Amino acid sequence: MINIKIDQELATHIPDLSLGIVHAQVQVTKYNDDLWMQINQCATNIASIYSMESLYNVTGIKALRDGYKAIGKDPSRYRGSAEALARRIIQGKGLYKVNTIVDINNLISLESMHSVGSYDLGRIFQPIIFRIGKSGEAYKGIGKEIINIAELPVFIDDSGPFGSPTSDSERAMITESTKDIMMVVISFSGKGCLEKHLERISNLLNRYASAAKDQIETLII
DSSP: OOOEEEOHHHHHHSTTOEEEEEEEEOOOOSOOHHHHHHHHHHHHHHHHHOOHHHHTTSHHHHHHHHHHHHTTOOTTTSOOHHHHHHHHHHTTOOOOOOOHHHHHHHHHHHHHTSEEEEEETTSOOSSEEEEEOOTTOEEEBTTSSEEEOTTSEEEEETTEEEEOSSOOBSTTOOOTTOOEEEEEEEESSOSTTHHHHHHHHHHHHHHHSOOOGGGOEEEEO
């Protein structure tokens, strides 16, 4: 299983912080029509239920924003990915089509209202630590410029930081050549429904990314 832990300093600032982790061997494809029917239905539901203002009261989003404030990061400047995705939908901008793993990642984020990260394990090293970003630390975000990750919760390996609840790095991003993945549901509001979300991820990976159900590993910390 994945060798990963939450750093004690981060856990002290955000005591309800929990991670739901899925490890799977997958086949990544560019697009799946049936998967996108589910994504579009979820987006329609979000657009009908939420406004920009009401998003701030959603448990997962509020907990992340409070957590960011606790470690000194402005959550209105550095939004969690679930909030950013929901805002796009409410604004009528829609979601980007990337590949089946990233699309599953975004669907789970919208269903759970937690940030979700997906990483190519062929590009990162274990052990992995989830800690507070240090002054001067940065990386090139996916489709973005250099991101200042100081005071953000970040995943790091021996080569440095590679992911956060706001935006992930290019180094560990999922491509169509990716075979071995780690998908992480990042909950700032406790373990709660993480088991349900991991089961949902496992089913989606089995259906849309050819992951063998009996070989998918899950972990909650």
